[in-house]
Amino acid sequence: MYDSYTNVGYYMKNNGKIVVSGTTTVGLVCMDGVILGSDRRATSGFFVAHPHVKKIYKLDNHIAATIAGVVADAQNIMGIASANIKLYKYIHNRPISVKAAANLISNILLSSRVYPYVVQLLVGGYDSSGPHLFALDPYGTVTEEKYTATGSGSPMAISILEDSFKKGMPVKDSVEIVARAISSAMKRDPASGGGYDIIIITRDGMREISSEELAVYKSV
Template sequence: MEDVNAPHSMGTTIIGVTYDGGVVLGADSRTSTGMYVANRASDKITQLTDNVYVCRSGSAADSQVVSDYVRYFLHQHTIQLGQPATVKVASNLIRLLSYSNKNMLETGLIVGGWDKYEGGKIYSVPLGGTLLEQPFAIGGSGSSYLYGFFDQAWKEGMNKDEAEKLVVKAVSLAIARDGASGGVVRTVIINSEGVTRNFYPGDELPLWNEELEPCSSLLDILSSTGPEPMSI
């Protein structure tokens, strides 16, 4: 029998992409406890400051507590300096917490944001606490299906719309192949003009090979594929 008291983990697809002028972050919304979907519409893109967000994967509890600590420290940092923290400062704080507690934490994070010094930046902090600056980063269980796709599809100098379409397409591909990813797609666009959040319902995502059309219930599938029920 499935243990519903098992720790909630996020079999996940998270993505961060830089473009010419900013960054786009994207994630699916399925949080699971083993084979049980604990939350089908969770928000895995968490605000750290006005200009920096983080995508969370791995243990939901671990990623949330790291985000909460970093948000608190960055708030103090902003008050002391009188200006917003940079993306690099936020990423280094996450790296410090992740590395210092690497034996206890099971979380991989992607930090993305914009600041006036370096523009749009993406940093990956995988399991163990390494800090990697990358033009694009992918993480979670769905990422293993996407490396070849990103090698082919990502390019320098993309505009905002191209970058967001790439992120939505990549998350929908991972949802199609990875049983631990699913639900809706959320994106966050960060640039010099501010932050834009977008939401793409699951029934509006493109369907890939052998995927079924979305249905309201199992009865809809049975009635469309199976014989008529026997009348008594």
Template sequence: MNGLGATAVGIKVKDGVVLAAEKRMSYGGFIMSKAIRKVFKIGNRMGMACAGLYADMQTISRILENQVRYYEISMKKEMKVRSAARFLGVLLYSNKMFPLLTETVFGGYDKEGAHIYVLDPVGSVVEERYSAAGTGAPLAIALIEKNYREDMSLEEAEQLAIDSIKVATSRDSLSGDGIDVLVIPVGGEPKTKFVPLS
């Protein structure tokens, strides 16, 4: 997926989860759009940040959103973050012969606390404290590795996510044009914001 270009990150702390991604859509050596949304809210407690083909990102976010909603209405209880991540893994695996070309950082909170899961295009599901995906991932993860602490505040985690994507966009020509951020506090409402690249 090296030609598809993107940088997406997720960071988990005690108080919640931060997901972020830049807004450039490129293919080959061309910039196709500077205003693509790669961060998706799933219900009121979960979200995902993606790198890869935009149509595939949209497809899996819509299917997952509908599945979570259906489960919670029919079962009358909240879906666990792990269950949602595993459903997404099954969805990706079931298309392995014609894969949905997306790397996904999925996160949220439930009764067990905050969670971050990383999924590849064929459905592997791995729980992490933080992760990065896309062509800018090596640059972003280097900054996160250096500065991450388990006792960080949610605000510090948000700033670290923003800084890591800024570092990636400064060196990865396939990433850029601003940052979408989704902050999901444990027990609170998710908040989205746009951060311009200065």
């Protein structure tokens, strides 16, 4: 079993397979953007290490990522990825595409496949080709998704997404679905809780809202 005192999730080996557990993160592509969300509870096994942590990282003005796994591994990857994404923009005088950012992180994970980073990531953003969402496993596998969830709360979250997702939904309707998916997981998964954070990425930029602010956002 892999875990740490400050992890945002943990992995355990089950019949030779690595299984992610301990958090809930959600990603969804809508008509005019990408929405990423996560709960806030940091756990170590059944111990709640911290009730309120950030599990969504801003990699650039148009790209963000969610993390599930050992927090030290995730922070290391996010630091490397963020620096290289900013370096790309400096060298080429244009922002990196979301797919290229996901491939960059994939290469970091792939290079450590003998001693893999214990993480599962969602990378989402909006570039010149529109909104995109990618899921990455600990070995660097990249898949593009319209919606997905990771962590121990993912079975509950994905059921909400599968039932409610429709192509062409606007951001406002999509935010409500992401919020319901995370809330459903927090009610049923003891490793998820503490409220949630949501990031909305559109052509106009990035906006972060919390579960406490969502009621105000919905009324706008």
